[in-house]
Amino acid sequence: MAEMRPPIESGAPDPMQYMHPVMVKNYGKWAFHDHPKPGVLRHRAENGDEIWTVKAGTQRQMDVYTIRLLCDIADKFADGHVRFTARSNIEYMVSDPAKVEPLIKALNDNGFPIGGTANSVSMISHTQGFLHCDIPGTDASGVVKALMDELYDEFINCEMPNRVKMSTSCCEINCGGQADIAIIMQHTKPPKINHDLVANVCERPSVVARCPVAAIRPALVNGKPSLEVDEKKCICCGACYPPCPPMQINDPEHSKLAIWVGGKNSNARSRPTFHKLVVSGLPNNAPRWPEVAVVVKNILSVYKADAQPWERMADWIDRIGWPRFFEKTGLPFTKYHIDDWRGSRATLNASAHIRF
């Protein structure tokens, strides 16, 4: 066997070596920014230096040809520097304002939309899906591509009351994150157990321990050690599936998409909040998931028309109240919207505060 190469445990690299020189020079000394147009930011440092940022949408999962193309554009217009945002947008920084328009043109000519700043709908943060996860009920990159096609105009324009962050997740673990609008695969039936495989594949006590409602018990099935699920108790969370794949939770027909709204991590105005369920039962309809797009666009258009400037989705709903949210969006309010999990009473209206 060849000599093994020990790794260099360098950890997180120093960004200074890759950063645009104007940003290095003014690190920690910025004083002002404005937003000349959608997708473009101008930052000014204390000493008057300026840097212009042009933000473009990407497909996140990029082939080397796309990355090299983005590099060619950076070399030509942006001094060879870029950065990525937490939502997989790419940012080009230029110190010469005369390069902004040619840069935008080069990106647009190559199919990259400019936008995602301020009160636009930014790129949907997303997960792995069929491309790489071992437990997905749906795809991720495909859902996002399909939805961003529908929301393209909202990305390149800034017409929303405030910024809109969206996320999608391909199972209830929700790697995608909290968002103003989150689209999450939701299991609606208990796991289907392949009893022949359980004993070989699953560490039974740890599977039992995973279940949040103690619905799983060890059992002998056909003379073999296996597991059984009390289906009345089961909340279909899917937590038993990762450690025990023979407990199949994904179901092409019964795994549905649910939509949640009003999450935000920013502390601006109100405290950070988690998103809340508004719609469930949407079909998992590859490759374009049109039913999801209809609901999302409806919520966005009501928000756009009704919210005041600077109100995030959560702020808007806080002001008008949930009954009005359901009324204005035309979405049905069902018994499933009333939480009955731990701590649920804090979500009930313990006051006579009612809007008429």
Added chain:
Amino acid sequence: MAKKMHDTPMLDQLESGPWPSFVTGLKRLAKDNDMMVDLMGQLETSYRNTKGYWKGGTVGVFGYGGGVIPRFTELKDENEKPVFPAAAEFHTLRIQPPAGMHYNTDILRKFCDTWEKHGSGLIAFHGQSGDIMFQGVTTANVQPAFDELNEMGFDMGGAGPALRTSMSCVGAARCEMSNYDEAKALRTVINSNIDDMHRPALPYKFKFKFSGCANDCVNAIQRSDMAVIGTWRDNIRVNEALAKDYMAHHGMEKLVNDVISRCPTKALSLKNTSDVSKADGFCSVAVTDTQSLEIDNHNCVRCMHCLNVMPGALLPGMDKGATILVGGKSVLKIGATMGTVVIPFMKLESEEDFEALSELSRNILDFFAENALEHERTGEMIDRIGLVNFLEGVGLDIDANMILEPRSNPYARMDGWDEEVAKAEERKKKAAG
């Protein structure tokens, strides 16, 4: 020339429309890469059957216990042979990005060359924990691919029950809202605990995230076990020229409706300039020849709203630092939890300050390692043992900023009351110096 492409009628539909298409990228790679030809075959099958076909396994690089996400196909024919053999192994390398995700084209091109040579040519910038995800490599090529990336100065990220890759906002590099050096904080904390990333031995995952202000651009509060969120203690700084500029562009109606009335704690008011308060904690900025915006800084909760609406006219104060929150996480076990304040303000300027941050991170990681149950996140552990036990365990003092309200139920033993009152008096004395 690669093998023949499979029919992909469903994926093909994702090539239309204005947004950049990853399918077009996959097809370009498939032109001379068999792995991608078969990857598309499997992906199309997933689309057709609404079913995923990957299972995990164990693949790693020499010296490390984690960071490679192994994927083996489960799509087999009746003889247990992979239906799409060239993509039977399709692992991902999680690689830590530079703090703030800055790159130059030279390093990006080198990534492309390496990944074209050893892997599929598909790279995701970035995962939701921050990793650059080099997607699609065979078991045999994992080591040579990693070696090249490692020689370029890039290191493996986290996976499994380990410290995970971290993220910091753009912050000081290009944002006037920044309250500390986010990149330095990230590198101090991560690089001094790197062993916990490379050799998974924690009860479960642990994430740090670094945002320069309460806008929290990298979602630290909901998505990290320890969130470092920049803030300041003194008065908001003001710039009169920019404030007047805001007024010239937006007018009084917007100042009142968008700025003053949206302050969550009513800390803002409009005053005749001659009447503005000179009391401790108050500051003001003239917006017209006769009127000023007055800020009651003791009642400002540093929410960032007014600074966002009037960029540059209002800026964070000079006495900067960070709030530390612990226990944010996503679902499983008890559902999603938000980080809880454990240190309302920590100065983050001097080398000693960063040293203290590093020490805090070590203490919290150690306490987590020793006290969490298997597969339990920090937020769940705190839920189980209570915040006070956690604070005592890591050696932090209690503070009234940690709660929204005191307990309203009487079900607790309180026979230690007198000692606790004495401790409270002690803390007060200490704070007074």
